[in-house]
Amino acid sequence: MKISVFPAILIFLLFADQAPATESKIDETKTFIFHSILEGLYEDGVSTEDVEQILLRRDDEEYFHFIYSCPVCTASIWAFEAYRHRPEKLHAVKSGDSTFGWGLEKKIRDGLHSDDVKQRLTAINTLIGRWIDRRMDSLRLTEDERAELAEKLEERREYGLGMLNTFRRQTKDKEGPGVAYYAPAYVGQENWECASCNATVGQPMKFGDEK
Numbered sequence: 098m099k100i101s102v103f104p105a106i107l108i109f110l111l112f113a114d115q116a117p118a119t120e121s122k123i124d125e126t127k128t129f130i131f132h133s134i135l136e137g138l139y140e141d142g143v144s145t146e147d148v149e150q151i152l153l154r155r156d157d158e159e160y161f162h163f164i165y166s167c168p169v170c171t172a173s174i175w176a177f178e179a180y181r182h183r184p185e186k187l188h189a190v191k192s193g194d195s196t197f198g199w200g201l202e203k204k205i206r207d208g209l210h211s212d213d214v215k216q217r218l219t220a221i222n223t224l225i226g227r228w229i230d231r232r233m234d235s236l237r238l239t240e241d242e243r244a245e246l247a248e249k250l251e252e253r254r255e256y257g258l259g260m261l262n263t264f265r266r267q268t269k270d271k272e273g274p275g276v277a278y279y280a281p282a283y284v285g286q287e288n289w290e291c292a293s294c295n296a297t298v299g300q301p302m303k304f305g306d307e308k
């Protein structure tokens with residue numbers, strides 16, 4: 098019996114252009130930040146209570162600990178939101194766990210739940226910095242690749258700090274909702290830098306009063 102290859106070719110042609118595209122629709126520096134944080138949250142087994150605290154948001158304000166429209170803060174929020182909405186438990190795991198690790202160490206938790214906003218931002222900076230580092234290590238980037246990524250992260254950080262300064266000007270000139278709405282943790286603080294942005298480039302939280 099003669100078997101025609103024509104149907105096979107036709108099927109190939111029909112589906113050939115439907116292969117998934119590997120290029121992300123989202124800026125790959127942002128997706129790097131997203132994956133770093135989401136992975137860190139799972140690996141460290143961060144509690145939902147701790148994530149809720151990081152994602153603190155009061156009525157009629159943007160996220161308290163982040164800067165609206167900062168690329169680093171935005172990608173960070175995506176990861177924290179995704180983790181907050183994770184399934185209640187991992188499928189077919191008898192313990193009922195919803196995450197992998199054992200939870201954050203006391204020092205970080207105390208920082209996150211402190212009444213002092215400086216302590217909270219410092220804790221967030223420490224966590225994000227740890228997770229970015231961890232992912233960079235696990236990807237085994239070459240020195241050149243690491244330097245290239247660091248440069249891109251620095252560009253996003255500068256953009257974020259620029260946005261924070263834009264909101265500061267808005268507040269000063271009374272020309273918009275300003276810091277109180279777009280970056281509530283930073284109200285009245287002219288020299289504080291962004292906790293998440295600094296973390297992604299390996300810098301500690303800076304309040305402008307460091308010696």
Ligand SMILES: [Zn+2]
Nearest residue numbers: 167170257291
């Ligand atoms: Zn930021």
